[in-house]
Amino acid sequence: MTSSVASPDAPGATPPTERRSGRVIVATLGLCGIVVALMQTLVVPVIPELPHLLSTTPSDASWAVTATLLAAAVVTPISGRLGDMYGKKRILIASLLLVVVGSVVCAFANSLIPLVVGRALQGAAVGVIPLGISILRDELEPKKVAGAMAVVSATLGVGGAVGFPVAAAVAEVADWHVLFWMAAGLGLVCTVIAVRVIPESPVRNPGRFDAVGAVGLSAALVLLLLPITKGGTWGWSDPLTLGLLAASAVVFLAWGVLQLRTSRPLVDLRVSARPHVLFTNLASIAIGFSMYGNSLTLPQLLMAPESTGYGLGLSMVATGLTLAPGGLVMMALSPVSAKISAWRGPRFTLMVGAVVVAAGYTFVYFFSSTVWQIMIGSMIIGAGVGLSYSAMPALIIGAVPLSETAAANGLNALMRSIGTSTAAAVVSVVLAGMTVTLGTATIPSLDAFRATFVIAVVAAVVSLVFAALIPSPKRRARS
Known part of the structure; x- marks a missing residue:
């Protein structure tokens, strides 16, 4: 090309x-x-x-x-x-x-x-x-x-x-x-x-836009993400859910073959298959999963009635204010993450971020009985996500041609979106499947919340493994 x-x-x-x-x-x-x-x-x-x-x-x-x-x-x-x-x-x-x-x-x-x-x-x-x-x-x-x-x-x-x-x-x-x-x-x-x-x-990469590839990718993503996001409503064993997932696999396969045969594809799969890019994108899916688990689970725990024995009964505004510092920590750590990347490389920063995310969820697993404890846990998770998110673009742009920077970063953002969408589906299933009855209301149990924390820890560990598989600068030089 x-x-x-x-x-x-x-x-x-x-x-x-x-x-x-x-x-x-x-x-x-x-x-x-x-x-x-x-x-x-x-x-x-x-x-x-x-x-x-x-x-x-x-x-x-x-x-x-x-x-x-x-x-x-x-x-x-x-x-x-x-x-x-x-x-x-x-x-x-x-x-x-x-x-x-x-x-x-x-x-x-x-x-x-x-x-x-x-x-x-x-x-x-x-x-x-x-x-x-x-x-x-x-x-x-x-x-x-x-x-x-x-x-x-x-x-x-x-x-x-x-x-x-x-x-x-x-x-x-x-x-x-x-x-x-x-x-x-x-x-x-x-x-x-x-x-x-x-x-x-x-910097430009002029040429003919791959409209067929764009339509194919769009169709494949809709067929994949639609059952993931709506499976809890339709039922995971419903023929419509299973049929759309199967159709997504077929369309993705056909789209991939077409992209490999296209002179100027929408997504250069040969570049995307490079270990540096591939493992970064896989780690992005896992980190995106972990991040969205925080957004879905902690608000419900904070707003659950105090009569449950584990809920904190906060209003929606108070819940948002409790969790807002987690997002601000992400911004505050931006200079720190850049310095870590300059010191040891973005691969190391991504690994540190995954460890910090796992530590944050482990903290809230054991300490979630007060508002300040959940706030601290959210800030730890936010710190880990901030470190990870700052490292991913650096890893991507270091492995792709200058003329394909935006497309490669867009694909990496897509990987994070797939992770967040999958988290929404998995967490919703867990919280809906483990409940307690309080009067006429049915709400997730404490065990359900803790189960989601464990799942998020596992996702962070998976991200750590993929980050470790990214070739280090010395290994890339030898190659």
Whole structure:
């Protein structure tokens, strides 16, 4: 496969002396990442009320979350490839506009279908984060790239953690549509700033877009993630669930064969099969699983009634405030993770992150009887996720051609999405299968919560194993 790459010193490229301040670029991309990540948790506070608000069933109302996950998974790798081909800034701006349009659609929605459409558009903007990481590689001095990538990577957790209490507070004092007007305003602000601040990358990989590959990947991902996210509702042994999973395997196989035979594929599977890239992506799935277990389990434990003997009876706003420091720790550790990577390499940072995540879940397994204990456990988990997330882009960009940075980072983001979607399915099954009855309500038991902590520890250990299999710099040099 050939590519056309413009050097930063080539004619038409932006001279280093004319480039905008690196700090301004990092701050802008960090803000964009936080706003895009906020979309993931925006509707969580109003999910219990959506069936009444939209005159629909709880099962159908869950599409407000499912649509966002599916759209993010499908569009992220595609936006990465488009960024490599047509300009990363151009696709980043288009993604931010999707936030604005999707939020406005949701703000006017009073029925299920418009809300689902708007939420899908919001989810399609998640590609902003891998695109931003790729822009950093193109625009910053090499010695500053690692720290900047750590900051932008951390925004995924920060946006989700901060968005939860903010959305809950807004939903308590205002009409739920205000949430989406707020999101539209934030998206518009980010778009305007990005247009003015972010330079267009001189690095391109022009050619014909692999539309067939994009359709094939989209179909395969929908067939995979739809039964994963809805299996708890449909039933895991239901023919529809099993049929979609089987169809996904067939489509993925056919898509892979087609990609290997395509001169300019959507995803270069030969590059993706390199041990450095392959094991990083596999570790990303496991870390994504562990991260989302924290987002699903700890809020329910904090809000469970005190009469259970293990619940803490917090409101949704108080729950969000309790867990918000976990996301802030991710951002605060960005400089630390960059220094660890500079000292021992991003592979070592990823391994340390996996160990810290496992330690956090082990802590809450034994200590979860008070609010402060859960807050500490959440912060430990957030620290581990922050270390891991900051290391992954560094591992990826160190193993792929410069002209494929955005596509490779998009694929890595997809791996994390698969991990979070799988976690949602597994954790939901465990919490629904181990319950206690309290009056007329059925809630997860303490054993159910502890079981999810054990599963998350196992996922973190799996990530540690995959990280250990990533070739070290010395092994790669010998190869």
